[in-house]
Amino acid sequence: MSTTLPLFRRAFFDSWRSTAAWAAGLAAATFLYLPLYPSLGGSAQMQDMIDALPAEMTKALNYDQIATGPGYTQATLFGLIGFLLMTIASVGWGAAAVGGDEESGQLELTLAHGVTRVQVVLERALSLFLRVVLLAALVFVLVRLLNDSAQLNIRPENLFGAAVLFAGLALLSGTAALCAGAVSGRRTYGLAAGAAVGVLGYVFNAVGRQSEDVEWLLDLSAYHWAYGNSPVANGAEWAAAGWLWGISAALVAGAAFAVNRRDVGT
Template sequence: MRPDVLIRTLTDDRRVLAGWAIGATLAGCMYAAFYPQLAGGQMAEAVAAYPQAMRQALRLDDLSSPAGYLGSSVFGLILPLIAMFYGAATGARTLAGDEEAGRLDLVLAHPVSRTGLVVQRFAALTAGAVVIAVAVWAGMLTIRGAAQLREISVGEFAAQCATLALLATVFGAVAIGIGAATGRRGLVFTVTAAVGILSYALHAFAGQLGLDAGKYLSPFYYYIGAEPLRHGMPWGHAAVLAVAALLLTAAGTVVFNRRDLNT
């Protein structure tokens, strides 16, 4: 299978991808740079006044350490939400965007099967997630000294950024599957974003709701639950995210192959 669709997709989306990468990096670095000012003092006192359940849900129990601060704010909230929306937006364009615009028949008129189209578009989405993760990693290393984050090693930053890419890929696969079934871009983005927000809430508040086992259903648990910023690459959790993305994409491919695109 020639990678023509993959190359064309990456070429067409290069400006959009650059925007995602730059935006994620700037947002992450900006909040990370506040660590020396926010890690202690009034911030710590204010957080101490929060209910224990809220501190646990939002990972606010350890703002004094670099890993604790970044794990609660930058990599605990800001960047995973950006990754989720990247996956939702990019996955929505993968099939549903072309179908709504009336271009899908033209694309499939080329020597590419429906399966090949999904596989190559998923590969392009994954490549974009990797680009974003590498940009964030490079940004964190750039400010690591000035922001007093040297306690976190280069490898630990790389591990957290790798799981960030996998998280984006999972939500991209969700969007691809919904797009394969519906062909409606707006619906795909809305449903994928809703799934992402609900899964984040499940991960954060499962314990408080008495649903401890529910966190295992959330991709956010496998993204940050093993605390890569402290312990390095969580290979088991990363494998779960990778397998989930592949299975979701495979399911979407089956639906896409069976659906009558003329209806």
């Protein structure tokens, strides 16, 4: 029986519960944060409170723009809770895709069938890409839905660009996890690599914004590439999106190359 993309189909459809759970989490976060904007971020009282906070802290949390609708959405949803949820989901899926499957002993049986190793990596990476894109699309749709009622005033094209960067940032961590898992054959190494990309990106951004002496850290932060100019407010820097998606694709290619060259399941 010939089915197109059999490995993709299995990786994508067998994990629908996980995809649905992360979608529910992201939706809950969106519905929790955004409707609060009129009474929280947009209020003069809130602005006074933020002004009272140490400047370092507001910079670290990206709360310096929280008084506008786009800034609030950028800081709370795309920059914090959504970033966290998406990164965890993507890293988990990426680490499981090859490294986790090999570690659990199941990759051996798959490879004993009529598939190539490159095909296994590419189809599973495609499943990762599609799931991340679905989650980003969901966030895009929900923010559009809440835009009026929560008085956010986000321009659709800026929101779209932010969603592309949002997906690209999560993919970078996820494909780093996939690649490290594929190189090592261990899920844990995949998780560590993916988490490192996500966490270091966030930390380098938070620290790099503190002073000019450490500004070079920003160049190392994928988080800053994506969100440095607040895309929800100012529109996406498409070059940054190209880097995030391009490096992700390169990591997938590296994973395919690595798995194709080594022994599996030893």
